[in-house]
Amino acid sequence: MIKILFFARLREQLSTDSLQISASENMTTELIRQQLANTDDLWAKVMSADSLLVAVNQQITDWSHSVNTGDEVAFFPPVTGG
């Protein structure tokens, strides 16, 4: 399984902070994004935001990063701390 996390605006828009998906071969951050976007119109809109960021195992990465079973993948908007 792959653990998926959502933070801040995304978490609110999707009304969920985490879910699990099954791992498949040659999975990437982009494929997970597309898979989630296929859920419905709301998810399609949220997951297609230009500013969306992705982290794999707590490190920000790009959309071609490979993802394997046991990984933690997080989606979130640009950060605004400080």
Added chain:
Amino acid sequence: MINVQQKDFVVADEYQKLADDNQDGAVVTFVGKVRDFNEGLGVQGLSLEHYPGMTERVLGEIEAEAHEHWPLNKVIIIHRVGDLTLGEQIVFIGVTSPHRKAAFAACEFLIDFLKTKAPFWKKELTSEGSKWLEAKASDSKISQQWSTKLTN
């Protein structure tokens, strides 16, 4: 030392921890607070969310980077999370060094990088309801300027 916490901090206590080493000639601290306006709206408070685990990791990386670039002795980074009201302290950065220029530069670097790299998100409670803050292009520009400056 890195702390992500809900509770408030006392600057005097943090200063004591920073200032007890006589090899340091400089202590520089920064405190970020909840201010009363943003983008034309009155702000009554804010709620801070973060990504537990990743936050501490990123702050650790930023701290390590500061140590690479400047002769620093101590570094303290505290960032609060949860609900904060107007005027409350949000973030503390404290650094010590034998020299003031290194301490000033490192403190500024740390807060600039924290703002653009650490996974915190602010939601403001304004006179027109609550809204998530948008990241500022000017903040990422400052962060990029540091990267350019430090690699040259």
